[in-house]
Amino acid sequence: MANVIFVPADFPTIAAAIVAANEFDTILVAPGVYNETIIVNKTIQLHGAQSGVDARTRFPLAESTITGNNASGVVQVTADNVVIDGFTVQNNSAGPGITTSPLTSGYWIFNNIIQNNVLGLYLNSSGLTFSQARFNLIQSNNQPGAATGNGIYTDQASVNVFIDNNKFQGTHANASINFSGVAPGVQEDILIANNLMVQDNSIALTNTTNVKITNNTMLNTQGSSIFIAGGTDRTEIESNILHNSISNGISVNNVFDPDDNTNIRAKLNSIQGNTVAGLNIAAGSYNTTPPNRRLDATNNWWGSASGPAPIGTGDTVIDPDAVAEITPFLTADPTASQAIPGNMLSTGPIQRNGSNVQTIIVDVLNNDPLTMAVVEIRGFIMGTAGPKTPFVHEIFTLDPSTKIQKTYSVSGFEEYEFQFGITATDAVHISIWPRDIGGNLLPTQRIVTSELQQISILTPIS
Structure with missing residues (x-):
């Protein structure tokens, strides 16, 4: 029978409660500041005072706040099927706010405020069980250090991952979400959906396989909104709002991996007001050799009923190798009936x-x-x-x-x-x-x- 353990009523620290816990126990952490490193090495549920309360919209009162200074993360998850729900994790000047192991999976990272760390959530997963990061507020993770300036980041194995309904702000210097694989096949089966990026940074992909990016709202991105940087295969970009970036709506290049990108499909997106281009495909970065497909960017809205430049007056499409299909295009914004959260x-x-x-x-x-x-x-x-x-x-x-x-x-x-x-x-x-x-x-x-x-x-x- 699973038990409920209270902190600090039963144990003064979260770490002590985890040591005492059995598999499947639940630890309830009262409001307060807990200056400690948390290693979750058992299948337990760890609930803060704001468990179940959406971090994107809550007023930060009565928080269970975890702070620390550890290169591996303030909260480190090394067991399968762990729940981290309802905390503020902040101020790690040495590393991530929360780290999950690439050797385990099934994480639920819900309703957390993750802020002012070197990077926010270091999201790795073996993929045996589906892992999720949902309803988190991830902001201002820019302290100096390795992989600084990323909201959600991984450069290890990350398989079967769902990133949904999070809010990113505070202008992460590198990327809001960054899957930065060093080799193909270790970052795959990823769904990035319904997130809000407000004057933040890119969704960046390198060496990923089978990624879908859908229904995200990215406003005033401080880089290209979607940045595909080499070695990616099977990327679906659908029904996103990509407005007013300082660079491109979608950038396809191979600056981080020399391997070509293949099989990209982008449809039903609202792409407008981007400073350089709506779609920018660098020369030599996309491979159409069969069985690979041409880049399908048909049926998008480019900010004008006349279509993208140079066809019309909308956002520019830059395609020096002529690898993309962009017609037909939409003559009205497909997201006009899509309300942003709030x-x-x-x-x-x-x-x-x-x-x-x-x-x-x-x-x-x-x-x-x-x-x-x-x-x-x-x-x-x-x-x-x-x-x-x-x-x-x-x-x-x-x-x-x-x-x-x-x-x-x-x-x-x-x-x-x-x-x-x-x-x-x-x-x-x-x-x-x-x-x-x-x-x-x-x-x-x-x-x-x-x-x-x-x-x-x-x-x-x-």
Whole structure:
């Protein structure tokens, strides 16, 4: 029969509780700061005070905080099927926050804040049992040391891994997620899904096999959003939002491994506003020799209904070896009905004043002094009855204690509506100020945050 052990009520330290625990026991750790190195060498569940509470959105109070200074990690997992849930793991100036062994598997790393270490989660797995990292907040892991500046990192075996619904921020200097295999075949069967990267860094792959990257939102990436660096095979990139990176939306190269990349498929992604290119394939980095396939980048949105440059005016596609297929392309954003995590609010229908063109000014204030906000704006126009038509869709980040103003124009329809998705903080305030054709303010149509009606699901656009 499994037992429950309490820290510090039964044992003063987490390490002492693990020594006393039997297989399948659960250790419950009360709020407090535990300055110790934790080695989990038994199949147990280790639950902090915030176990089961999503780390991406919780206010960091009553935390079970583990700090230490160990090159192998503050928390080291060396047994199968271990659960680490509900902790803050921070301030390791010598190595990772959490390390999992490449010789075991079945880890559940849930609901943890992992911050200010050399690197965040050193995620290795033998792959015998599926391992998961979910609902974690991983931020600012940039202390000097080996593999610094990575949120999730591995350069060892990492097989059968699911990285889902995590948030990365604090601008990791290297990558948000970095599978950096030194040889083919040891990093495979990996699913990276539903993660949010806010002004952070790349998803980077080297020597990986069978990786799917889907439904991630990457905004203002401080490098290429998806960075494929050599020796990869069978990479699927689907339904991601890749907006406004300082480099490329997707970069294919062989800078970290001379072997060519093969069998990449990228579809149904929203790729726009990237500084260098939406897709950049370096010369000599992709092999189409049968049975390998050409790089399939059809049916993506490139930020313009006319398609990517040089075909149209959207994000550029750079393909010197002509190894990619990019047509047909999408003429509308496929993620327009995909809400980012967080609250979704609606103004409801607002009637226009008269038949003239009306200017709509949207003021967005992030009143949070510490937390960056992610804001999504959707605008719709409609008659007094019948269907409505989308005319605005923007996603952007807003720094703490910062205000931005957006201006839109509506005409020819009697009513309009705005919907707002707000992520990471509840301190965002929004006002809508219509002006008539003469520039006169129409205060009776002002909408303030307190009047916004929260809706349970996003209003469909078709």
